[in-house]
Amino acid sequence: MSHDSNSGLSAIIGRLLSADIWLRALYLIIFALVLKVAASLVILLAVLFWIVVVIRGEEAMSACEHLKAFSGFVRDCVGYLTFQSEQKPFPFKAWNRSGQE
Structure with missing residues (x-):
């Protein structure tokens, strides 16, 4: 192995030993699961709002x-x-009430 590949490998090992990277992985898993639930909720709400628009003829602004x-x-x-x-x-x-950044 050359010196460059050793330093690259040690950098990777250093990042793998960092607590921050594992905490980020935990957050990634949690938020991925939250998004899975959120996607189902969006579909459900879209159908419900479609029904409201069909029945009332207008959007429910709130x-x-x-x-x-x-x-x-x-x-x-x-x-x-x-x-x-x-x-x-x-x-x-x-919580961002406006949905904007």
Whole structure:
């Protein structure tokens, strides 16, 4: 082995021994499970809102506001899972009521 491959291997081993990387892995698993539940909830809510629109002929505005906040949470989870953000989503940060960044 050359010196470069030894230093690369020791860097990988150093990252594997870091508590932060294992804590991130734990958060990844937890938020992946949360997103699985969230996807089912989004489908259920979409069907319910479709029924409301068919029956009432209009959107339920208060429900739309809640869905905006929920979609912001989903976006935060996906951003954290895909390493686009280092900031953990709710409950590690405040709930974003507007659904905006």
